[in-house]
Amino acid sequence: QPVVQFIATGGTIAMKIDPVTKGVVPAISGDDLMQTVPDAGKYATVEVNNFSNMSANYVEAKWWTRLTKAVDDALARPEVAGVVIAHGTDTMEETAYWLDLTVKSDKPVILIGAQRNASSPDFDGPRNLLNAIRIATTEQARGKGVMLAMNNQINAARSVTKTHTGDVETFKSGDFGFLGEVWEDKVIFTNAPLRRQHIDIGTAEMPRVEILAMFGGADGSLLRYAVDQGAKGIVVQAVGMGNMNVSMFEAVKYALSKNVPVVVATRVPNGRTMPVYGFVGGGKTSYEAGAVMAGDLSPQKARLLLMLLLQSGVSAQAELQAAFDR
């Protein structure tokens, strides 16, 4: 029987309502979660790794680096078929994309969580956990990279995003659609993610990369402040195809003049940023000033790619753009 390692990191799937404060807080372990899926043994021998028990709001580069190592270590063992990770939904897409970029193996890695906490009578954690164990032992899941599977729907790490704060149907991949679905009788894959790349994590500390938002009336002062505070990279959450106003554009040029790379992403959920508009602050003018177009990567994922590229020594516009286009 295949072995699946279940890495419990926390999130609502591991939370309950505190009887005193009535707040939803971390409460149950990976072993407790395994008790909710008595059928798991039909599919795999599951070993539990109680990695952490925190809200996904606390994730950061050092933690992600440790998680990559835990996943690599597990998947390097021949008897391990795949890894399932329980995680908070708030930043699950960031962790999924980070792992997709950094994990070495082509064995499946499936992230799951819950929207309803473990005190809830219709807690959605157990279904997602059992589904993930089934995906991990499905032959077709190999080579699909890191997946995020909740509500019977399988998403690819690069395209998935949280679309609803409370609904159990929250993770979607926009125009790219689902990779597949989990049914009672089988796991069905209908798509494969083609835009994947690998970046090794080096020994250097992860560079500080900030996300700054464009909005009506933005004055660019916070972007300049980030540069003055020592940011090593900037992602602008621009609007439309990657456009911004004159003040933000001037701040982008300020960053570039200090050799701080700038990546232009968009707040629009579908489509991509492109060097099209030629008015001052339009995407074409930022690109010609030396900025990189994030394409269809969300600002939060563009930040991870930029961070990992910078720590690997890539910082010139052409090389960065090539990696964002990959």
Ligand SMILES: NC(=O)C[C@H](N)C(=O)O
């Ligand atoms: N549904 C969730 O898991 C939300 C929670 N705040 C978290 O991300 O840890």
